[in-house]
Amino acid sequence: MHTIKEIQKEIIEDFAMFEDWIQKYEYLIDLGKELAPIDQKYKISENLIKGCQSRVWLHAEYAEGKIIYTADSDAIMTKGIVAILINVLSGQNPSEIATAKLDFINEIGLKEQLSPTRANGLVSMIKQMKLYAIAFSKQQ
Amino acid sequence: MHTIKEIQKEIIEDFAMFEDWIQKYEYLIDLGKELAPIDQKYKISENLIKGCQSRVWLHAEYAEGKIIYTADSDAIMTKGIVAILINVLSGQNPSEIATAKLDFINEIGLKEQLSPTRANGLVSMIKQMKLYAIAFSKQQ
Amino acid sequence: MLDVSKIRSQFPILSRKVNGQNLVYFDNGATTQKPQIVIDAESKYYANQNSNVHRGVHFLSGLATDKFEESRNTIQNFIGAKHKHEIIFTKGTTDSINLVASGFKTFLNKGDEIIISEQEHHSNIVPWQICCEQSGSNLKVIPILDNGEMDMDFFYNLLSENTKLVAVSHISNALGTINNVEKIIEKSHSVGAKVLIDGAQAASHISLNMQKLDADFYCFSAHKMFGPTGVGILYGKEDILNALPPYQSGGEMIKEVSFSGTTYADLPHKFEAGTPNISGVVAFKSAIDFISNLEVNKIAKYEEELLQYATSELLKIEGVRIYGTSKKKSAIISFNLEGLHPYDIGMIVDKMGIAIRTGHHCAQPIMERFNIPGTVRISLAVYNTKEEIDLCINAIKKAKIMLS
Amino acid sequence: MLDVSKIRSQFPILSRKVNGQNLVYFDNGATTQKPQIVIDAESKYYANQNSNVHRGVHFLSGLATDKFEESRNTIQNFIGAKHKHEIIFTKGTTDSINLVASGFKTFLNKGDEIIISEQEHHSNIVPWQICCEQSGSNLKVIPILDNGEMDMDFFYNLLSENTKLVAVSHISNALGTINNVEKIIEKSHSVGAKVLIDGAQAASHISLNMQKLDADFYCFSAHKMFGPTGVGILYGKEDILNALPPYQSGGEMIKEVSFSGTTYADLPHKFEAGTPNISGVVAFKSAIDFISNLEVNKIAKYEEELLQYATSELLKIEGVRIYGTSKKKSAIISFNLEGLHPYDIGMIVDKMGIAIRTGHHCAQPIMERFNIPGTVRISLAVYNTKEEIDLCINAIKKAKIMLS
Numbered sequence A, B: 001m002h003t004i005k006e007i008q009k010e011i012i013e014d015f016a017m018f019e020d021w022i023q024k025y026e027y028l029i030d031l032g033k034e035l036a037p038i039d040q041k042y043k044i045s046e047n048l049i050k051g052c053q054s055r056v057w058l059h060a061e062y063a064e065g066k067i068i069y070t071a072d073s074d075a076i077m078t079k080g081i082v083a084i085l086i087n088v089l090s091g092q093n094p095s096e097i098a099t100a101k102l103d104f105i106n107e108i109g110l111k112e113q114l115s116p117t118r119a120n121g122l123v124s125m126i127k128q129m130k131l132y133a134i135a136f137s138k139q140q
Numbered sequence C, D: 001m002l003d004v005s006k007i008r009s010q011f012p013i014l015s016r017k018v019n020g021q022n023l024v025y026f027d028n029g030a031t032t033q034k035p036q037i038v039i040d041a042e043s044k045y046y047a048n049q050n051s052n053v054h055r056g057v058h059f060l061s062g063l064a065t066d067k068f069e070e071s072r073n074t075i076q077n078f079i080g081a082k083h084k085h086e087i088i089f090t091k092g093t094t095d096s097i098n099l100v101a102s103g104f105k106t107f108l109n110k111g112d113e114i115i116i117s118e119q120e121h122h123s124n125i126v127p128w129q130i131c132c133e134q135s136g137s138n139l140k141v142i143p144i145l146d147n148g149e150m151d152m153d154f155f156y157n158l159l160s161e162n163t164k165l166v167a168v169s170h171i172s173n174a175l176g177t178i179n180n181v182e183k184i185i186e187k188s189h190s191v192g193a194k195v196l197i198d199g200a201q202a203a204s205h206i207s208l209n210m211q212k213l214d215a216d217f218y219c220f221s222a223h224k225m226f227g228p229t230g231v232g233i234l235y236g237k238e239d240i241l242n243a244l245p246p247y248q249s250g251g252e253m254i255k256e257v258s259f260s261g262t263t264y265a266d267l268p269h270k271f272e273a274g275t276p277n278i279s280g281v282v283a284f285k286s287a288i289d290f291i292s293n294l295e296v297n298k299i300a301k302y303e304e305e306l307l308q309y310a311t312s313e314l315l316k317i318e319g320v321r322i323y324g325t326s327k328k329k330s331a332i333i334s335f336n337l338e339g340l341h342p343y344d345i346g347m348i349v350d351k352m353g354i355a356i357r358t359g360h361h362c363a364q365p366i367m368e369r370f371n372i373p374g375t376v377r378i379s380l381a382v383y384n385t386k387e388e389i390d391l392c393i394n395a396i397k398k399a400k401i402m403l404s
């Protein structure tokens, strides 16, 4: 298992290869399509994070000192970004997640999608992922 | 007795003599001071025309086919203009007053003071003078 | 014929780039762009005329007041209102509707009814929900048909002597439907109900005459008609405005204030508490002048041409479904591509410089009606062109390929 | 030291002529003039950034939203608020106070009390009269002393467990008194009452820190601090704003709308229904930057110097009576000349290019208190000079001669 830092570095390297936004978006779309499905029983309104336009469902499970996140979104581009975030944070331990600096967002040019003024629910999703981490770290 | 038109012409000639606003304002102040006082018993709230800043009291009497106006104001400049309006309209017959065009206002440079957006009550005063005329003309 | 390239040259923003592409601005239903004369009117106001209005004796105060009131005159003429003081300056359509809803509730009793439609913008729904809740009245809703028109027969059946107010949009911002407001007003009046028309999407697209239309209230926003943000109009018939209690209080809306009692100023000041958006109101006049110079009817004709073209090009794309297909439509096209989320389409066409809106357009009940999360909306204005439509259609095709 | 001639050069209107004379603008209490950077910020917004905020996916919508929210950040920092969402954009101080008064009435029961002062602007009187009337509460008034200060002992006696809200101005617009709001807040909180401060005259003249001041609400207007018209701020503590019911409804203040029920958005959107005055909000940031660059404390010091000078020069004129003579005063001088009507003085000095305000300054109870029809008011800003004061004093002397 890689650290959050290492995974971010890899992602930055992946994105550095793209020549234009089209390649980048196509990659996000692919990631969205490939995201491991969330168990249907977690796709409920309690797990719904509402942006104005696209919806995100997030579920977190804690086992053996690590948090496993699963998620879904109705918009595929959002789902692609969700996939990256899960890639970075899922499987890490709570205190790492709670204190993680997600610098890679700026560097791969997704800053805009992840700005607090955007209507896609992603900012609330990151907040929610960290809240889970804080809650679970108290159980440690 | 001169007609409304003739009096207006005289006033325009009077004002044409002034070289600057100081002379004009001094003249208005003098007119204000000289305005025949309104009978105290008419200086009541029913006869009050409220601008935002200066107040005007207006009384009208009808006798022998003519309307006699008396008025007062707490601001002397307003009173000066009131004096001119009384000079023009008082002593005329109701139908003349009701239909009078007060062109002289533009020509003597008082347009601004008599614009509907000004806070001195003069526009309402002219309206009120004409309303009296219309009311009395129905008695004719 | 309109000289569109000349019109375009008056809008500085239209020559900017977005994501390296020429901007194609198709989000006019949300807000329009501003011609240079409007921008200049605001600058000029601040550089040369600025002062607080209405109560000052000094020159600048008189000048600002004259400019401010000149705008009121211009708007009176533009919408054919009988009296100047029937024009109330507000912050926008939402503010105008809230003003009426807040006052109107004092006219209502338990069991009275207000009618709106399923097609309304949230700003013409929620104020009435609150108004009804607070007055014990009932809110009735005219459903819409599959083509986006109101179900008029349903409406006629709703009307009764309990109906006190009918509040509907002139043009639906989510579907583009031009509603038969003349008929709605006539029928509503026949049972003694008042009518409020939400004209936010209509005011620069349809020529207006309040005295002919006979609406009791008509609301619109300057920013949707080439004017500044933060300025709206509430038109109301004199007698109703006189009967309506004041809304906000303070500043200029007062005749006399004392601790034993306060009396209110006459129209329009009664409804204009506080320092207004003076620069915005002054600049709004330039926007109206801009529209009047082009002539609303010519604008409407050109927009109709764009609408036809865009609709037919769009329908060539497989899987397109347009919501709002009534015969009388404004240049607003709401659509979805089968199997795709509107948000994804919006994200991709944006990268090609094209500004379209996606989402529920503040009209969630319509989205529920059609059981969709939202739509992609193209809304056109007089400065748009067929070339821009071509660019947009290509971008949508590209998005479809990327997303499928 | 401030370089006043450099400051003046940033205000284009200050080089205009009025009635053939150089403009001397002493009506800053009504509204201030605008520096070029504020004017440019509005133009630039419209020429390059304009779009509706908050819900759009496209580039311009994001840009406009970022600019809009950047203003909120700037204001948060400027007034030392704890949270960004404690900053609500309104139309102006009057709008802000009405918003609070409308919501606060739902917290009140018969017999509860609201305290204001005799010194308040109508915008901080009438909303509370209506709020009390509608909730069956009682309005209590702190009288003012001959020097224009509030009678603090009277205030302490008014305070009781019935007191639910104290609403007073930071600085009196008619008298210039700087009120001891720190004390008022402390004492009010000690009986559990909330405090609203009307900061319309204070926000660019006194350095503010909400977290230290501990006011529950603080209201001010952009147009009185070198910013655009049509923009105001309501600051409120998070928990109280959360408890307060929404004011206007529609547009962005909604989470979900359906005919079975509507839920509201979180702060700050809950209180920002409808398209806001986007260009005004964006340009307001430039006004705050302008103030911050000069530093509020340096502004205050310079204004104090002007105040001292103007007061002493004015008192040399025989028959002058100044209303408002407390030790802590802002650069506002209200006065009358014995036997003369303020309107007449205003008319004459205007002809000499001098813009001063005359009348009751929307504070009629104070005029009643001193038994006068109004006053002449000089209100100074950082771009004013001693030379201008000399011109004004001469003009007043001239008026006195003409009128006597």
Ligand SMILES: Cc1ncc(COP(=O)(O)O)c(C=O)c1O
Residues within 6 Å of the ligand: C251, C273, C274, C275, C276, D029, D030, D092, D093, D094, D095, D121, D123, D124, D169, D171, D172, D173, D198, D200, D201, D221, D362
């Ligand atoms: C003390 C005070 N309160 C409130 C107001 C009202 O501000 P606005 O007109 O910007 O709403 C003013 C402005 O005159 C003021 O001086």
Ligand SMILES: Cc1ncc(COP(=O)(O)O)c(C=O)c1O
Residues within 6 Å of the ligand: C029, C030, C091, C092, C093, C094, C095, C121, C123, C124, C169, C171, C172, C173, C198, C200, C201, C221, C362, D251, D273, D274, D275, D276
């Ligand atoms: C039909 C309709 N009504 C009301 C509104 C609200 O207008 P504003 O946001 O200017 O208050 C809009 C704007 O989106 C609209 O399209």
